[in-house]
Amino acid sequence: MIDKTRKIHEKGSDTRNRIRGVLFDMDGTLTVPGALDFAAIKREIGCPPDIPILEYIESRPEWERPSLFAVLERHETEAAENSVPNKGARACLKALRDKGVSLGIITRNSLCSVEKVLRKFDGICKEDFSAIITRETALPKPHPQGVYMAAEKMGVHLQELLVVGDYRFDIMAGKAAGAKTALLINEQESEESPNGPVADLKIGDLRELLNYVG
Template identity: 45%
Template sequence: MNTIRAVLFDFDGTLTLPGSIDFAGIKKAIRCPGDRPILEFIEGLPSAADQRRAWQVLKQFEKQAAWRSRPNKGAEELVRFLKRRRIRRGILTRNRHASVEMALKNFAHVRLADFNVIITRDHVQRSKPDPEGVLLAARRLRVPAATLLMVGDYRYDIEAGQRAGAPTIFLESHLTTRRPDPPADFVVCTLSEVADIIDRLNRGRKKAHQDTK
């Protein structure tokens, strides 16, 4: 595997503590079937008025969730670790920029400015699991996708990373109902394990390079 030059994080449930967004509640409120993804369901609603109403409901839920959200365990330490190692940092979310901004205010040691790129659903034609956002992040961060580590708590995060050719880490929690298939390169239970994985990958690489000298 390549040296890791950047890390792209999913936001809700990855950098924030899982459970603050009530996906089941949103689906119920906009009458989205349980097995359909919310954004694509709204985009497919037949009338503009129905779409407008559903977007409003979704935004309200997202706003409340952002207010409530807290940093995930190990998230702030990991972002600071990456800064120290000069590994670039990005966020890729199906949420809105305003939600990310609001939620990050509940963090003590990490700010918006600690991320080199933030890509939300407003920046892409097709959200995760489409690889568009990952590829856009790689371009903006000026790194090849194969050196951009995608970290997320939902199968769409992993699928988007895989389709972009990026290495992936799946963050499992008590809310995980289904692991990604095909599986992520790594599965972790806490974000603190991510720093160890990066260290192992980057150190191993450096050593292999030295050995061939």
């Protein structure tokens, strides 16, 4: 445990002062995980458990997709309305903003859900984010397209950008774009593929980012 902490600290020191922008995943990162019941959505649209939802919908015939998206959007709207800011998320966002760090959100969710979720963040507004990348804006993670777009909107080089998420797709997208990455390990779950890319940082609370950024 001590060794692991030391390792993270060393990597953190290396990362410090090079990061000028932080790009956050939304569900399970800025918000408490579990609001979106992916298994229930998959059951309802007939998506096999091992296939991501958006990729499954895109694989279906064009005529079928609107009804599948409608199911997804119903679940997402409900989840966004019930969402709760994750531990330390508000404090982290406020502190980074006040340090002048450029902020962004990248999600496989819709812009409508992002707007609903951000209303739960007292003292934070949509305008605090230089980039909000949703599935309407870019190809979904793990594709890196959204990370490239975010960096441009945020006015930072990819090497100065930290992508933070709770799932391997976040790390894959960040790594593929050449950004730094941080994996948030929430209390009840850890989602990192053993064969997937390893994040530069591992954190248990978003406030830990303040040790590495700014």
